[in-house]
Amino acid sequence: MGLGMRVVNQDLLEPRPPPVDRRSVAQRIVKSYFGSPASAFATILIVAVLAWAGWSFLNWSLLNATFPDATGSSSACRRANGGACWAVVADKFRLIIFGVYPHAQHWRPACMMALFLVMYFLSTRPSMWNWKLPAAWVAAITASACLMWGGFAGLPFVPDDQWGGLPITMILATLGLATGFPLAILLALARNSRRHPVGKALAVAYIELTRSVPLLALLFLASLMIPLFMPAGWDIPKLFRVLVAFTLVTAAYLAEVIRGGLLSIPRGQYEAAEALGLSRWTTTTRVVLPQALVAVLPAIVNVLIAFFKATSIVLIVGIFDLMTAAKRAAADSQWQGFGTEIYLFVAAIYFAFCFVMSVYSNRLHARLRAQGKQ
Amino acid sequence: MRWRQPALQAAAFAALAAVVVLLFGLTSASLSSRGVQSGFAFLGQPAATPVTDSPIAFVPGTSTYARALLAGAANTMKLSVAAIVLATILGLLCGIGALSDNALVKRLSNTYVEVMRNVPVLLHVVLWYGLILELPAVGDASSTLGMLATNRGVFFPTVSWSGGLHVAYPVVDGLEVVGGLSVSPEFAALLLGIGLYTGAFIAEIVRAAVLSVDTGQWEAANSLALSHATTLRRVILPQAMRVALPPISSEYLGIFKNSTLAVAVGFQDFMAVGNNLFTDTGQVLEVMGLVMIFYAAVSLVVSALMHVVESRSRRWGSG
Numbered sequence A: 001m002g003l004g005m006r007v008v009n010q011d012l013l014e015p016r017p018p019p020v021d022r023r024s025v026a027q028r029i030v031k032s033y034f035g036s037p038a039s040a041f042a043t044i045l046i047v048a049v050l051a052w053a054g055w056s057f058l059n060w061s062l063l064n065a066t067f068p069d070a071t072g073s074s075s076a077c078r079r080a081n082g083g084a085c086w087a088v089v090a091d092k093f094r095l096i097i098f099g100v101y102p103h104a105q106h107w108r109p110a111c112m113m114a115l116f117l118v119m120y121f122l123s124t125r126p127s128m129w130n131w132k133l134p135a136a137w138v139a140a141i142t143a144s145a146c147l148m149w150g151g152f153a154g155l156p157f158v159p160d161d162q163w164g165g166l167p168i169t170m171i172l173a174t175l176g177l178a179t180g181f182p183l184a185i186l187l188a189l190a191r192n193s194r195r196h197p198v199g200k201a202l203a204v205a206y207i208e209l210t211r212s213v214p215l216l217a218l219l220f221l222a223s224l225m226i227p228l229f230m231p232a233g234w235d236i237p238k239l240f241r242v243l244v245a246f247t248l249v250t251a252a253y254l255a256e257v258i259r260g261g262l263l264s265i266p267r268g269q270y271e272a273a274e275a276l277g278l279s280r281w282t283t284t285t286r287v288v289l290p291q292a293l294v295a296v297l298p299a300i301v302n303v304l305i306a307f308f309k310a311t312s313i314v315l316i317v318g319i320f321d322l323m324t325a326a327k328r329a330a331a332d333s334q335w336q337g338f339g340t341e342i343y344l345f346v347a348a349i350y351f352a353f354c355f356v357m358s359v360y361s362n363r364l365h366a367r368l369r370a371q372g373k374q
Numbered sequence B: 001m002r003w004r005q006p007a008l009q010a011a012a013f014a015a016l017a018a019v020v021v022l023l024f025g026l027t028s029a030s031l032s033s034r035g036v037q038s039g040f041a042f043l044g045q046p047a048a049t050p051v052t053d054s055p056i057a058f059v060p061g062t063s064t065y066a067r068a069l070l071a072g073a074a075n076t077m078k079l080s081v082a083a084i085v086l087a088t089i090l091g092l093l094c095g096i097g098a099l100s101d102n103a104l105v106k107r108l109s110n111t112y113v114e115v116m117r118n119v120p121v122l123l124h125v126v127l128w129y130g131l132i133l134e135l136p137a138v139g140d141a142s143s144t145l146g147m148l149a150t151n152r153g154v155f156f157p158t159v160s161w162s163g164g165l166h167v168a169y170p171v172v173d174g175l176e177v178v179g180g181l182s183v184s185p186e187f188a189a190l191l192l193g194i195g196l197y198t199g200a201f202i203a204e205i206v207r208a209a210v211l212s213v214d215t216g217q218w219e220a221a222n223s224l225a226l227s228h229a230t231t232l233r234r235v236i237l238p239q240a241m242r243v244a245l246p247p248i249s250s251e252y253l254g255i256f257k258n259s260t261l262a263v264a265v266g267f268q269d270f271m272a273v274g275n276n277l278f279t280d281t282g283q284v285l286e287v288m289g290l291v292m293i294f295y296a297a298v299s300l301v302v303s304a305l306m307h308v309v310e311s312r313s314r315r316w317g318s319g
Helices: A025-034 A037-063 A075-079 A087-098 A107-123 A132-149 A166-192 A197-212 A215-229 A238-263 A267-275 A280-295 A297-315 A322-330 A339-370 B004-033 B065-097 B103-117 B121-133 B185-212 B215-223 B228-265 B270-281 B284-315
Strands: B148-150 B153-156 B158-162 B164-168 B171-173 B176-178 B181-183
Touching (some): A025 B103, A037 B103, A075 A087, A087 A166, A107 A132, A166 A238, A197 A238, A215 B228, A215 B270, A215 B284, A267 A280, A280 A297, A297 A322, A297 A339, A297 B121, A339 B103, B065 B270, B103 B185, B121 B228, B215 B228, B270 B284
Antiparallel strands (some): B158 B164, B171 B176
């Protein structure tokens, strides 16, 4: 063993398996739930509170609850004292989901919602992320409009002030985002431009002002002031006014998101496009925007989730959406006092939509990061 | 052709200005044809609708509309500050809990965040309002720990120091409750709804901020034998909070803007008073202008402040 001796491995070492967790199940539980005094205290406290709260909730919602019976009246609920009354949900189901749409025509909003759900699913397929998606959406929206309004081929005409419930929520959220999207791209490009200071200043002013004012104020503004802009006699339907307000607001929020995407494009892309002799328009539409939009797709889905929830605010301006339907169902004097069950049911509907969208957003984010696009 | 760009921009600006002037002209003609006055003279006239619950004293019938707006603004600030405190406490607890070693705490924090975030804030407020209105009536309420929870509000004992420690307990007197600090059902519903909703978002921000701190910091603290709590408090959170401050400040602005939901439950905040105002006077443009200036001014000032703080912290580094 002299100073000149070196040990060099001649063959490749096999990777060893990860260390085995030799703790027993009991040891793992103790480590996880009672690892330190504070942890043990927290576990005991939470278990105690959850047990009490969970038992009370179970008692109220299932054990003492009154389930829908054949009569469809509130007498069974009134007789039972204290439990939940799920009969009110069964009775008000159609009002909550379809609003005051004529009862025999409920298949039309149902088809419209199914069409929208199919379109949501198609929008998540990367194979559709080109000209096909806007074309498909235009076709779907036109078909939905024809279906909801009717007035041809034997379908009775239903004016839009009789539409209500979940279809209105989906229409407001989807159309608000769809029409706000092109405007948002324009605003983001304007705010990012270096050659058009006037456009940039206008875009900055519009975006900052729209984002600092509450949505409710803008809804009031739109629903009260748009009729003042129009010459007397032009009657703009309230749904359309609210849709205009939603378009303007989603454009401002989406513009900020898209601007983040634009800022993430490296200068090299612009320089390469210039070296290839591409015009500014071609650079923007073929090189910059596709990359920017894909990079911020999860953030765009988050904006959709936020606006899907924000549509509930139209309750205050008098549009009959899902939230208004819930309030109106809860205000029925026959079912007085059982509003909580209705609101919990509507909360479950909102939760279902928003949770699925947020799971999709997280998966998309993980997939884009794995592909190196984020 | 050097003049082409400025000329195009000037033309676009002129077109936009023409559209604005046209809209203004149409609106003025429309308003005057409906007999609606213009100008801000209505601010000096007495207001009929009461503004309850406000720190600024308001007498309906004699106090002016301007005072009503001030009272509404005070209510907005009261609600916003209270909701900000609640949301921050909840957000910090759940954000740190989501990273805990205790599986129960972690799962509870994550469930709270997911459930609260996916339901609209208006539905939160309406749910809490419904629950609070189902509390027992004043005559049937029994006090626990000095607090009275009734369907006309929650009443807390107040502690005052004058000569000795005086505790004023709320006492039922017929159909009223005398003494103590009262929280109206509307305020409580708004506070709980907005506070719990925004707390979930702040929890996510705190969680992301703590995760963004370099793992080397945790390892260094571990090698110095600092406990988990001390590491969080002394090493991680100061660094994480610097990263979290801009998103949290925009959540605070969100609370400020969401306070306008008071219109839905009948709490007289600035927006609700403005609503009463333009229902009474019909002067939509002036009142909505005032409302938008109020909210925009506060939001823009806070955003500018946050911009300054952020650029200063970036200049001096995150160390």
